[in-house]
Amino acid sequence: MEGVRLFVGGLDYRADKRDLQALFSAAGRVVDVYTPFREGEGPGTGRKPRNKGYAFVEMGSMSEAALAVDLLDGTKGPYGRVVSVMEAEARRTR
Amino acid sequence: MSGTTPRILGAEDKVSIVNVSKPRHAECHSLEESRAFQPWEVDLRLRMNAVDPREHSTFYYVRARDQGHAWTLAFSMFHRWEKVEKGIGDSMYPDVVGAVLTVMDEQEWDFAWKCAKRHLHKKAGMDANPSCFTIMEAVKI
Numbered sequence: 001m002e003g004v005r006l007f008v009g010g011l012d013y014r015a016d017k018r019d020l021q022a023l024f025s026a027a028g029r030v031v032d033v034y035t036p037f038r039e040g041e042g043p044g045t046g047r048k049p050r051n052k053g054y055a056f057v058e059m060g061s062m063s064e065a066a067l068a069v070d071l072l073d074g075t076k077g078p079y080g081r082v083v084s085v086m087e088a089e090a091r092r093t094r
Numbered sequence: 095m096s097g098t099t100p101r102i103l104g105a106e107d108k109v110s111i112v113n114v115s116k117p118r119h120a121e122c123h124s125l126e127e128s129r130a131f132q133p134w135e136v137d138l139r140l141r142m143n144a145v146d147p148r149e150h151s152t153f154y155y156v157r158a159r160d161q162g163h164a165w166t167l168a169f170s171m172f173h174r175w176e177k178v179e180k181g182i183g184d185s186m187y188p189d190v191v192g193a194v195l196t197v198m199d200e201q202e203w204d205f206a207w208k209c210a211k212r213h214l215h216k217k218a219g220m221d222a223n224p225s226c227f228t229i230m231e232a233v234k235i
Contacts, residue, residue, distance in 0.1 A: 026166050027225075067225040070218035071170055075178065 003031040003058040007088040008077070011035075012047050013050040015078035023078065024057050027071050028064030044087035057087055131157035131225070133203035136168035139192040149191060152176075155206050156226045157219075161195050168193065171226050175216045 009021065011024035017033045035055040040047060059065040062092045069085050134156050139149040154171060158164035169190055177183045198206070199227075210229050219225030 008200050026163075026170055062226060063223070067219040070226075071167075071174065089103060 003060055004062050005088040006057045006059060006068060007086050008055045008057055009053070009084040009086075010082055011051060011053050011055055011077060012079035012081040013053060015039075015055070016049070019078035020055055020057055023072065024068055025060065027041055027059065027068035029060030031058040031060055032039060098099075131159055132164075133198040133200065134161070134164040134168075135196045135198050135202075135206070136164055137194040137196070138168060138172055138190050139194070140188040141191050142188050144187070150188075152228065154226065154228045155198070155203065155210070157203075161210055164195055165193055171216075171218055171228070173230065203212050 002004045006024075014084055015035070020033045020035065021083050024033075033058075037049050037087060038052055041077060057068070059068055065087065069087065072083065073085040136154040136156055138152050138154060140152060141147075142150060152172070154168035156164050156167045156171075158167055162185060173183070176188065177185065207224070207227060210227050214230045215227055216223040216230060217227040
């Protein structure tokens with residue numbers, strides 16, 4: 001079964017995959033975490049990675065995703081920044 | 095429910111567990127429905143201020159994979175509903191000083207949810223079958 005993808009906004013730029021995994025595991029099974037890095041940073045560049053201020057977290061089921069939104073939206077996330085959590089929109093095809 | 099001797103998780107956890115039965119879905123990792131989680135009644139013990147030494151109870155009903163998860167979920171939702179949403183997120187009181195976790199069966203869970211809906215309540219998760227709920231009044235189901 002495919003997971004349910006959530007958008008996480010307002011993320012501190014230092015937050016990484018592990019921070020989000022730990023945060024969202026309170027709501028259930030975390031299938032995948034995607035944190036886009038800023039250009040020229042991240043693995044292989046020799047520069048300290050910083051994310052773009054948002055991330056996508058895939059939860060195991062609809063109920064876990066709904067709980068994650070209710071539990072985490074508008075609360076303090078990694079490094080004390082308030083994060084917004086909502087269901088991600090499907091990618092638009094061009 | 096099967097009755098067993100209360101078990102203390104650890105002094106630092108301040109959590110005691112009573113009536114622990116083996117979760118029926120312990121091996122279930124593909125959770126299509128929240129019903130795959132074991133229902134728990136979490137009795138959070140609160141201290142309301144620095145002067146009054148009495149502990150007050152507030153009951154949270156959660157579906158969780160184990161007792162640690164149940165405690166985390168109940169505590170997080172308590173913080174959100176009773177402190178952050180009331181604008182007292184940074185204040186120390188009411189302070190959770192402990193918790194008693196009790197395993198529920200599906201009938202008890204359904205009954206609790208039915209009762210909660212009749213009162214002023216909060217819920218998290220899906221509307222039809224929430225993952226966590228509580229009654230915002232002093233009601234013991």
